[in-house]
Amino acid sequence: DTEVTQTPKHLVMGMTNKKSLKCEQHMGHRAMYWYKQKAKKPPELMFVYSYEKLSINESVPSRFSPECPNSSLLNLHLHALQPEDSALYLCASSPLPGQGNNEQFFGPGTRLTVL
């Protein structure tokens, strides 16, 4: 299984809603990532988890809250978002440094619209 899955594919939410994005991989990767991608822009790193622990937070606002319940799952909890947070949210996973070339495998993304 060389796939990263993400749910939901599309999400529309109001600024007062609470929602969660989910990501799953079964490749045994111990590093998982959240990226945000606006239209015609490259992915921007948000969070990195290594061995289920948060290792990088790129100064992301607290209305985004990541969670890594186990080595296969990664969640992104959303609360009180702003319309400018509308974007494609990509999850990725990779082996840790020293294990191969650390190629990141990306999921299909969740297209988020905040009204």
Add this chain to the structure above:
Amino acid sequence: GQNIDQPTEMTATEGAIVQINCTYQTSGFNGLFWYQQHAGEAPTFLSYNVLDGLEEKGRFSSFLSRSKGYSYLLLKELQMKDSASYLCAVRDGAAGNKLTFGGGTRVLVKP
């Protein structure tokens, strides 16, 4: 920090060759990746370079010169399906091995 530059857009004809250049500045270079991304889809891995030289993979090749902070992706025998964005990404060993993407190069293949 990192500074990664690549052209915004390139146009080429089906069957031709296109070379996408990427220059970078980073304090802790630990590998360079090329990804392909079709509109509305996730990036997919194309190639990886960490040592100087050329890596060839079918119709795609990637070159790296660490001393020059320079890489290119070469796409041969272009097909219409190669129309996509091509992202250069640099891994920074001095920043937790995080990956930083360049702005991407949109390649349009014309018949």
